[in-house]
Amino acid sequence: MNIQVWTGILLPFLGTSLGAAMVFVLKDRISDNVQRMLTGFAAGVMVAASFWSLLAPALEGAEHMGRLSFIPAAVGFLVGIGFLLLLDNVTPHMHMDEQSEGPRTNLKRTTKLILAVTLHNIPEGMAVGVVYAGWVSGNAGVSRAAALALALGIALQNFPEGAIVSMPLRAEGMPKAKTFWYGVLSGVVEPIAALITIAAASAVVSILPYLLAFAAGAMFYVVVEELIPEMSEGKHSNIGTIAFSLGFVLMMVLDVALG
Numbered sequence: 687m688n689i690q691v692w693t694g695i696l697l698p699f700l701g702t703s704l705g706a707a708m709v710f711v712l713k714d715r716i717s718d719n720v721q722r723m724l725t726g727f728a729a730g731v732m733v734a735a736s737f738w739s740l741l742a743p744a745l746e747g748a749e750h751m752g753r754l755s756f757i758p759a760a761v762g763f764l765v766g767i768g769f770l771l772l773l774d775n776v777t778p779h780m781h782m783d784e785q786s787e788g789p790r791t792n793l794k795r796t797t798k799l800i801l802a803v804t805l806h807n808i809p810e811g812m813a814v815g816v817v818y819a820g821w822v823s824g825n826a827g828v829s830r831a832a833a834l835a836l837a838l839g840i841a842l843q844n845f846p847e848g849a850i851v852s853m854p855l856r857a858e859g860m861p862k863a864k865t866f867w868y869g870v871l872s873g874v875v876e877p878i879a880a881l882i883t884i885a886a887a888s889a890v891v892s893i894l895p896y897l898l899a900f901a902a903g904a905m906f907y908v909v910v911e912e913l914i915p916e917m918s919e920g921k922h923s924n925i926g927t928i929a930f931s932l933g934f935v936l937m938m939v940l941d942v943a944l945g
Contacts, residue, residue, distance in 0.1 A: 690830060691818050694837040695880045698810060699873045701841030705848020706869020709856050716853045719925050722917045724846030726926035729913035730933025731843035732810075732905045738941040739817060739836040740902035743828045747820070747895040758895035765896075766809070766903025773805055774911065803851050803872040806912065809904030810840045811876035815883025816897045822884075823891045831944040838944075839937040844873060 716724070741759055748755040817836050820828035852869035856862060887897050917926030 690834075691822065691884070694814060694818050694833055695877045695884075697837040698807075698814060698840040698844050698876045698880075701844035702807070702848040702873025702876070703870045705845040705850075706852040706866050706873075708849040709852040709862050709865050709869070712849070712853065716849065718920055719923060721850065722920075722923060722926040723929040724850065725913050726917040726929030727933035728843035728846050729909045729917060729926075730930035730935075731839050731937045732909050732913070732933075733930075734934040734937035734941070735813065735836055735839045736902040736905045736909075738938055739832060739839070740813060740898045740905075743817070743820060743832070744895040744898040744902070747898070758893075759899040759902075762896040762899025763903035763906070766900040766905075767907050768903075769900070770805070770809060770904045770907035770911075773808070774907075803847055804875050806847060806908050807844075807873055807876045808879050809901055809908060810844070811879030812883045813901035813905060814840060814876070815880035816887050816894065816901050818880070819884045819887030819891075820894050820898065823887075823894065832941060835937075835940040835944040839940055840876075842936070843933065844876075848873065 741763070744759040744762060745755060748758045751757065814833075814837050817828055817833045821830050821833045848869045851872050852865040855865040855868055860868075883897070883901075887894055917930065
């Protein structure tokens with residue numbers, strides 16, 4: 687792989703690490719409004735990335751199927767939803783809107799929170815991997831700039847995710863350095879998932895439209911199941927919706943301008 691692919695793979699991980707580093711400069715706890723804003727922004731970026739960077743290329747890559755060109759996008763999207771639904775049910779983790787509740791299994795709360803964010807990062811890593819595989823293969827209608835736009839967009843939305851991991855752990859009394867490393871480790875799965883996806887996609891170029899839509903479905907699952915409920919919980923506020931809109935527009939601008 688060339689340096690451009692490695693850059694794209696590592697950018698989202700850098701975003702998570704920088705977010706986790708906020709534990710050194712912010713107060714010990716993120717306010718509810720700030721958390722809603724960060725979560726809404728992340729959700730907006732992911733929704734825009736799912737369409738502009740994943741579903742649109744999936745549809746374009748299946749144009750040779752004529753009126754049936756929707757099949758790879760529809761099938762891949764639903765399988766992606768099902769995959770994350772399966773992971774959500776078989777992996778003992780804490781949903782992001784349950785941070786104030788006690789543990790529901792024998793696992794420590796810290797472990798469950800990290801597992802929750804790790805689940806978020808799997809589809810994001812897969813999305814970056816499959817888009818770069820599409821660009822390298824030249825068969826999925828994905829440009830280098832479009833792949834970079836997706837990596838930048840996910841890096842931006844990973845910034846608040848890194849803070850959402852480290853800050854609550856710091857509020858519980860954990861040392862800053864330790865909370866930072868927990869936040870960083872929660873993002874390690876992204877480059878790993880990206881590398882695995884690139885390797886798999888490169889071997890099965892013919893089904894890249896399905897893989898692009900699969901990644902989109904997995905990201906949509908995270909948004910609907912986790913991020914939207916979190917940005918809407920508690921006392922009514924429009925902060926999450928406004929941040930969602932800004933995140934969506936920013937990702938759309940990145941993808942269209944760079945793509």
